[in-house]
Amino acid sequence: MDLGLNGKRALVCASSQGLGYACAFALAREGARVVINGRDADKLAAARDRIAADTGGTVEAVVADLGETEGRKTLLAGAGEVDILVNNNSGPPPGYFANWDEAAWLSAINANMLPALMLIRAVLPGMQARKFGRIVNITSAMVKTPVAPMGLSTAARTALTAACKALAPEVAADNVTINSLLPERFDTERQQQMARLAMAMKNISYEEAREQIAQSIAARRFGRPEELGDACAFLCSAQAGFISGQQLQMDGGSYRGLV
Secondary structure, eight states: OOOSOTTOEEEESSOSSHHHHHHHHHHHHTTOEEEEEESOHHHHHHHHHHHHHHHOOOEEEEEOOTTSHHHHHHHHHHHOSOSEEEEOOOOOOOOOGGGOOHHHHHHHHHHHTHHHHHHHHHHHHHHHHHTOEEEEEEOOGGGTSOOGGGHHHHHHHHHHHHHHHHHHHHHGGGTEEEEEEEEOSBSSHHHHHHHHHHHHHHTOOHHHHHHHHHHTSTTSSOBOHHHHHHHHHHHTSGGGTTOOSOEEEESTTOOOOOO
8 A cells, every 4th residue: 555655754753763763664664754863873873774774765863852942943953844743752760659759740741741742833834734744642551541650651641642632623624633652562672661660579580571561461462663663654644634633552452441
């Protein structure tokens, strides 16, 4: 299927590794001109070269910290006219409510809510003027099924989800869509972090922690990052213009709710 992305300009945040990298790879493979982003210049350059070599696509890299106003300005200046925005950022580590002070909560908001909203605010007028825009937020399955250790991340990402749900109907007539991907248990560094937390809490080995996590998923396996990347590419496609304001659960069938 031709997704109609050839020549579209895509900005994928926090994309030197993990789920962001998978989205950037899928978009480049489909012909989009991709701008990737990260804070580590060497890691970002390696990711750019790898995506370009494996897809034959046009890939640029902009080193910037999404959590800083100047970083976002640098990123937007380097990205140019953005047709596709994939919001992504690493979340705060798991922990305990009693240990989270005001600074911890503000840090979570400044990582997983405000940067995405400010980038959307910046690129939205151009998308509306050109009558094409695709915005995809990579959030978390915890938006629908909160768990205590992930409270910081869940709260900030849920706030982002609510703001975008309110905004989606306002821009739909301009062929701009806003959707979210809600991953859970994808085989990334985040899951390594969760396994180490389980090790400490349960006094078990890393391998046992990984197996327990895998067995907690209905599919009995971790998700593959490329599976999320392909879903992202479809939500950014010409064919997905009638899908907006949605939260796509990607959790191997584990979510038990209806909506």
